[in-house]
Amino acid sequence: MDNGAGDKIADKKAPKSQPSSEPCIANAAMPDTENPGQPTKPPTSTTNTTSANSRSLLAARLKASKNVELYVFEEDMNEAQESLPLADVASLELDVDTQESISKQQITFKSEQGRLLLLLPQASEKSFTPTEWEELCQQLTIRLSSGDRFFQPNTTVHLIARDRLLDSRQLQKIDELLQTAQLRMKRIYTQRRQTAVAATTSGYSVEQQVKLEHLSDTDDKGKALETPLYLQMTLRSGVEIRHQGSIIVLGDVNPGGSLIAAGDIFVWGRLRGLAHAGAEGNEDCRIMALHMQPTQLRIADHVARAPEKPPAMYQPEVAYVNKGGIRIAIASEFAQIHLNGP
Amino acid sequence: MAMNRIIVVTSGKGGVGKTTCTANLGMALAKSGKRVVVIDADFGLRNLDLLLGLENRIVYTALDVLAGECRLDQALVKDKRQPNLALLPAAQNRSKESITPEQMKKLVRALTKAYNFVLIDSPAGIEMGFRNAIAAAREAIIVTTPEISAVRDADRVIGLLEANDIKAMRLIINRLKPAMVEAEQMMSVKDVQDILAVPLLGVIPDDEQVVVSTNNGEPLILGKELTQAGTAVSNIARRLQGEKVPLMDLSVPKDSFLKKLRQLFN
Numbered sequence A: 001m002d003n004g005a006g007d008k009i010a011d012k013k014a015p016k017s018q019p020s021s022e023p024c025i026a027n028a029a030m031p032d033t034e035n036p037g038q039p040t041k042p043p044t045s046t047t048n049t050t051s052a053n054s055r056s057l058l059a060a061r062l063k064a065s066k067n068v069e070l071y072v073f074e075e076d077m078n079e080a081q082e083s084l085p086l087a088d089v090a091s092l093e094l095d096v097d098t099q100e101s102i103s104k105q106q107i108t109f110k111s112e113q114g115r116l117l118l119l120l121p122q123a124s125e126k127s128f129t130p131t132e133w134e135e136l137c138q139q140l141t142i143r144l145s146s147g148d149r150f151f152q153p154n155t156t157v158h159l160i161a162r163d164r165l166l167d168s169r170q171l172q173k174i175d176e177l178l179q180t181a182q183l184r185m186k187r188i189y190t191q192r193r194q195t196a197v198a199a200t201t202s203g204y205s206v207e208q209q210v211k212l213e214h215l216s217d218t219d220d221k222g223k224a225l226e227t228p229l230y231l232q233m234t235l236r237s238g239v240e241i242r243h244q245g246s247i248i249v250l251g252d253v254n255p256g257g258s259l260i261a262a263g264d265i266f267v268w269g270r271l272r273g274l275a276h277a278g279a280e281g282n283e284d285c286r287i288m289a290l291h292m293q294p295t296q297l298r299i300a301d302h303v304a305r306a307p308e309k310p311p312a313m314y315q316p317e318v319a320y321v322n323k324g325g326i327r328i329a330i331a332s333e334f335a336q337i338h339l340n341g342p
Numbered sequence B: 001m002a003m004n005r006i007i008v009v010t011s012g013k014g015g016v017g018k019t020t021c022t023a024n025l026g027m028a029l030a031k032s033g034k035r036v037v038v039i040d041a042d043f044g045l046r047n048l049d050l051l052l053g054l055e056n057r058i059v060y061t062a063l064d065v066l067a068g069e070c071r072l073d074q075a076l077v078k079d080k081r082q083p084n085l086a087l088l089p090a091a092q093n094r095s096k097e098s099i100t101p102e103q104m105k106k107l108v109r110a111l112t113k114a115y116n117f118v119l120i121d122s123p124a125g126i127e128m129g130f131r132n133a134i135a136a137a138r139e140a141i142i143v144t145t146p147e148i149s150a151v152r153d154a155d156r157v158i159g160l161l162e163a164n165d166i167k168a169m170r171l172i173i174n175r176l177k178p179a180m181v182e183a184e185q186m187m188s189v190k191d192v193q194d195i196l197a198v199p200l201l202g203v204i205p206d207d208e209q210v211v212v213s214t215n216n217g218e219p220l221i222l223g224k225e226l227t228q229a230g231t232a233v234s235n236i237a238r239r240l241q242g243e244k245v246p247l248m249d250l251s252v253p254k255d256s257f258l259k260k261l262r263q264l265f266n
């Protein structure tokens, strides 16, 4: 579908209804036009847009003159025409700060000996910005509502706050959200005295830690995957789920929604958004969907788009990586070839 | 004065055609041989990629660039149909507050080195997203429809742009329905200009083809046969480059109505 250089701009191509090639200005509601049927003259006025009061000048002119119908901008920008030699795009550089990548981390739930641990994401800023806090609450709400079938009522939750600063209002908000899934926040693990004080005054028990050594802190970057994340929800546009293990979705992933997993991805529904399996670099990871219609698939460093023409019928499919990149196979056949091998 | 043009496309009100104008204008400018980058500044509600049919090619977004996760050129999505055009996508999963005006300036400053035109598609509203969109701009295109509410919001935005020292402003009136104007059921071009008093860059008629092209991710400008709206946009692109192109005649041809009547009775 290449369409480009050949076409010239249809400057003179008049719309079908236009009787003459004479340029004219349409304004039927104009009361001052003497000869409504006749084409009027093209506008002759110019303006200096860079002057501060150009707007009011123009307004005055518009009001004063009966003949000025439309005020067409005429550029004084001819010096902008011959431009500097352009740099190569690849040479463009930017100084960056890596804070953004840290803030991509999400909250995680872990079960440990019958309790749930809620781990807050790490960040370079210790206290939450309003935006960050709002995003965190949204994430928590989504996680809680998409997994509430699996939460046993009255399970106690331990909040692993790491070195983040939380005030009592924020602690209560987390507690409130947890209660919507009938979970109860009981204990808070924190490295910050301030957070500990806020927690105690709000009536939670507190474990103040100098440095987290246990309780599955991810400081020592182990490569072991987390237990799979199981979600029952429709992932709508703008929702992104990241997980350090496999993700299973019971529901649809809409265009604009994305799943990013260190492990495999299973969508028991329609995958129309983006799925990235093996996001930490594992090419052996796979993406399966009952209805594979993704905007984009990624496995490790490979990227693939769905074929332009959708298939006549959807059936469960698997995306995997071979020498040629990402491939898609019908799930049942894939199982025969790749899973039951010697 | 720097040579290259940095233009924000903004309106105040949502749904008046900012994204449509950015996509089509970007394509038209690229087609005329200029190197163009369009930036989606609508973080969290990005659309520009859809209109350009580039959604499935996005790998990195502006935020990834700012976080140092990729180089700027890796985030730019090149348009296969028109190699002069590139898109810098917004992040869809983040809010408008996830980027600052300073960061926006940084991105745009880098891009101006490699592109003749930087077009910035602004989100609706006058909050953070708007502030980000205008932060780096030197010129503005105000898009409005001939409706009181849209014009009111445009007026507010013009004031804010002036306050932010963006003086080079031009107006696009979008979705004009000549028949309704003639029946005095819609504001005319002059009515709108009377209020806004910003030099007119062009008028785009209401055109069903716009919706079709939106849904297909095929900008109007790529069509073989330009529709009225397509011609209007391509004229706007030429005016933007200093050419004097007269406004199109959008009046309802008098005889066509009679013809229709006659057809009815035949």
Ligand SMILES: Nc1ncnc2c1ncn2[C@@H]1O[C@H](COP(=O)(O)OP(=O)(O)O)[C@@H](O)[C@H]1O
Pocket (backbone or CB within 6 Å): B011, B013, B014, B015, B016, B017, B018, B019, B020, B021, B047, B124, B174, B175, B176, B204, B205, B206, B207, B208, B210, B211, B214, B229
């Ligand atoms: N000239 C036009 N004729 C018909 N429909 C239009 C026209 N311009 C825009 N639209 C439609 O209006 C809607 C909003 O346009 P969009 O560009 O997304 O607005 P914004 O970016 O200002 O929110 C889209 O559905 C688009 O197809």
Ligand SMILES: [Mg+2]
Pocket (backbone or CB within 6 Å): B018, B019, B020, B042, B047, B122, B123
């Ligand atoms: Mg838009």
